[in-house]
Amino acid sequence: MAIASEKVGEFAASGFVFKDSVEIVSVEDPDVLGVRLYISDFKRSLTDKLAKDFFSEPSQASVTCAATGALSVPELSRIRGSEGHEVFSERKGLSLFKNKTLRVRRLLDEKNQTLLYIAYSTRLSSAPDEGISSGRYRTSICALPLISAPTIFAARCRTAAAYAAKAAIPLPGVEARIRDPDAAVDSDELGNRGPPSILVRLASALMYLVPWIDIIGLGRMIYHKFPSSLILYAIPGPLVPIYYSSQFAPLIVFFLLFLAIVKNNKLHHFVRFNCMQGVMLDIVSMLFTLLRTYIPAEIRWSYFMDLYDMFSWNICMCTLLYCVFFALWGKYADVPFISESVYLQVDASM
Numbered sequence: 001m002a003i004a005s006e007k008v009g010e011f012a013a014s015g016f017v018f019k020d021s022v023e024i025v026s027v028e029d030p031d032v033l034g035v036r037l038y039i040s041d042f043k044r045s046l047t048d049k050l051a052k053d054f055f056s057e058p059s060q061a062s063v064t065c066a067a068t069g070a071l072s073v074p075e076l077s078r079i080r081g082s083e084g085h086e087v088f089s090e091r092k093g094l095s096l097f098k099n100k101t102l103r104v105r106r107l108l109d110e111k112n113q114t115l116l117y118i119a120y121s122t123r124l125s126s127a128p129d130e131g132i133s134s135g136r137y138r139t140s141i142c143a144l145p146l147i148s149a150p151t152i153f154a155a156r157c158r159t160a161a162a163y164a165a166k167a168a169i170p171l172p173g174v175e176a177r178i179r180d181p182d183a184a185v186d187s188d189e190l191g192n193r194g195p196p197s198i199l200v201r202l203a204s205a206l207m208y209l210v211p212w213i214d215i216i217g218l219g220r221m222i223y224h225k226f227p228s229s230l231i232l233y234a235i236p237g238p239l240v241p242i243y244y245s246s247q248f249a250p251l252i253v254f255f256l257l258f259l260a261i262v263k264n265n266k267l268h269h270f271v272r273f274n275c276m277q278g279v280m281l282d283i284v285s286m287l288f289t290l291l292r293t294y295i296p297a298e299i300r301w302s303y304f305m306d307l308y309d310m311f312s313w314n315i316c317m318c319t320l321l322y323c324v325f326f327a328l329w330g331k332y333a334d335v336p337f338i339s340e341s342v343y344l345q346v347d348a349s350m
Contacts, residue, residue: 005026005027005088005343006347007023009023009024020042022040022041022042023040023041024038024039027039027088027104029087031073031078031087032071032072032115033073033194034069034070034071034072035067035068035115036065036066037063037088037117037142038063038064038065039061039062039104040061041058041061042058042060061119061121062119063104063118063119063140063141063142064142065115074195080110081108084105085105085106086104086105086106087117088102088103100121101122102119103119103120103121104118105120114143114144114146115146116144117141117142117144119139119140119141120138120139192268192269193269193270195330201270201328201329201330202328203271204273204275204327205327207274207327208320208324209239209278210257210278210279210282211284211320212235213239214285215289215316215320216237218288218289218313219310219317254279257279258279262276270327270330273342273343274323274333276342276346277335277338280341284338285312288312288315288316292305292308
């Protein structure tokens with residue numbers, strides 16, 4: 001699951017001309033509102049990358065946490081469990097057997113009313129731990145006491161009335177969140193980042209109709225060979241004549257989505273994220289279609305063209321269905337190389 005991260009700073013470390021750097025990013029906990037994590041890790045220099053494993057980065061990191069306001073837990077069950085819950089993950093390599101991922105996991109120590117955040121790394125290979133593959137046996141931990149945080153207690157009470165009767169510390173918006181844990185949080189203090197409601201999830205899933213329409217033309221061979229797949233054509237089918245009614249219609253739709261939804265801070269962050277991700281996937285699907293026009297005629301009328309269309313359609317459709325599924329589930333879909341750019345674009349307009 002992709003979690004929004006913001007770059008706080010970066011400074012040079014070891015090296016002469018091309019130096020390693022230390023990068024610090026901040027991450028919000030999606031299930032405990034009011035908590036911000038700060039993660040620092042190394043970035044390799046250009047010369048070091050050119051020497052070996054260009055697409056690999058060190059996976060050891062340090063994490064600390066801070067309460068930036070009144071803590072709020074919309075649903076206590078989301079933070080319970082002996083194994084905890086993953087809050088943040090970032091790929092640190094593209095190699096199949098050295099595929100490393102930096103992860104941050106949250107644990108709740110209910111007995112001592114303390115939140116714990118642990119940074120560690122995972123990888124597929126069990127090779128000796130050395131060089132840029134190191135970090136396998138290293139962890140970092142930070143603890144955040146909840147003694148002064150009334151929201152854990154409020155979530156147990158389940159009603160704002162019971163909470164108000166036993167605690168005198170007010171918490172803005174807690175009544176709506178306790179009454180309906182899945183309700184969207186409209187408070188400006190929370191920046192529209194609360195748990196998405198059913199309506200928000202449906203609206204987010206609809207944001208992927210535009211790229212869905214743009215890949216319909218690539219699926220001719222799929223529809224012919226597998227008639228049952230025509231249902232994937234029928235879903236956005238009624239909108240195709242409207243979308244292509246004018247040569248300017250796709251451009252108008254693009255600007256409407258970007259300016260009216262992505263840049264609209266009054267809308268829920270979940271809708272804006274999925275809208276921007278849909279726009280990015282639409283650009284990818286258009287690149288597949290555009291590349292098709294530059295293929296020589298000798299190849300365009302061969303079986304290779306059918307293979308190209310089927311490959312392009314399958315890649316795009318599987319990605320879209322993955323995003324739609326996560327949108328309806330109320331989770332952020334993590335698409336490699338795209339979701340991180342989407343977060344940066346959406347958060348830049350906050």
